[in-house]
Amino acid sequence: MEFSRLPGDEIENKRRALTCPGHACGSRAFYRRRSRDGRAAHFGSTSHHPGCDAATPGPPAAGNGHDDDRTEMLNLGEELIIDTRAASAPGTQHHDPDQHPSSATPTPRHVRGDEHSPHRARGSKRLRPILGELRRSPAFARAGRTVKHGSWPAMTDRDFFHEIPSLTAEHALREETKGGHWGTIISIGDTNAGLWLNFGPPGTAGVVVPVTTTHLFRDQTGISELEDLVGSSLIVLTELEVSQRGKPYLRLPSDSDWAWLPFTDAQS
Numbered sequence: 001m002e003f004s005r006l007p008g009d010e011i012e013n014k015r016r017a018l019t020c021p022g023h024a025c026g027s028r029a030f031y032r033r034r035s036r037d038g039r040a041a042h043f044g045s046t047s048h049h050p051g052c053d054a055a056t057p058g059p060p061a062a063g064n065g066h067d068d069d070r071t072e073m074l075n076l077g078e079e080l081i082i083d084t085r086a087a088s089a090p091g092t093q094h095h096d097p098d099q100h101p102s103s104a105t106p107t108p109r110h111v112r113g114d115e116h117s118p119h120r121a122r123g124s125k126r127l128r129p130i131l132g133e134l135r136r137s138p139a140f141a142r143a144g145r146t147v148k149h150g151s152w153p154a155m156t157d158r159d160f161f162h163e164i165p166s167l168t169a170e171h172a173l174r175e176e177t178k179g180g181h182w183g184t185i186i187s188i189g190d191t192n193a194g195l196w197l198n199f200g201p202p203g204t205a206g207v208v209v210p211v212t213t214t215h216l217f218r219d220q221t222g223i224s225e226l227e228d229l230v231g232s233s234l235i236v237l238t239e240l241e242v243s244q245r246g247k248p249y250l251r252l253p254s255d256s257d258w259a260w261l262p263f264t265d266a267q268s
Helices: 008-017 068-074 127-136 138-142 169-173 211-221
Strands: 030-032 042-044 079-083 109-111 120-126 146-148 161-163 178-184 187-191 194-198 206-210 233-242 248-251 258-261
Touching: 008 030, 008 187, 079 127, 120 127, 127 138, 127 178, 127 233, 127 258, 138 161, 169 233, 169 248, 194 211, 206 211
Parallel strands: 079 120, 079 146, 161 178, 206 248
Antiparallel strands: 030 042, 109 120, 178 233, 187 194, 194 206, 233 248, 233 258
8 A cells, every 4th residue: 555545643653663675774764745836745864874775866975066065074173163153944044244154164273272182173163064964974973073062061972963863761861961963854743832843753852843933943944834844854952851741852942053954855
């Protein structure tokens, strides 16, 4: 039976457990319903494993002059400083008034240390390019860098970046639950309290968009319907919490502390 012909409640249950059928892949996948503008229902994934025969060709590789963000990310040093001056979604960037909008982010530079700390190469980067790199390769979060964000304590990249589908209530018991939590949205719950964005199977964390900020969230992402969020990627700089019912969740932070990237057909 075609997936789209299943009862609605069955689709909602099954779409949170989909995996890519490609050879030696098995990465998390999603299902997008048919849209009002005529886009056909389809399956996709933003995290195919290398060599997956079900993946379509990706974006141009770094170094060919077509992906400046990618090139800048490869130039990052040993220390990553997150710059949250930019807004949340494409087309809504807020730039430093002293910097031309088209100016590239400065590449890491070596700075002088003191007698107790060695020289380190530091790179300052906005959230959207960071999310793009995590989406291209989750290994970016295991490069051995130190990550700094505002007044938060410095952390290793392994401790800072977390894939939302891997977060459970047990993770909320840790001493430090702040971090850069990211993932691919696979389904959305629309309630009187706001939106609940799902990234993995039941029992794993979701992102809550309170009803008071739902309009702003939809406006900044530019979606025309909620189903447009499926397959898109989100990163939130916040702490993991647990509801009274024991469900782990992340609350959408201020608009400078989250970033969103849309799904494109080239990623399926």
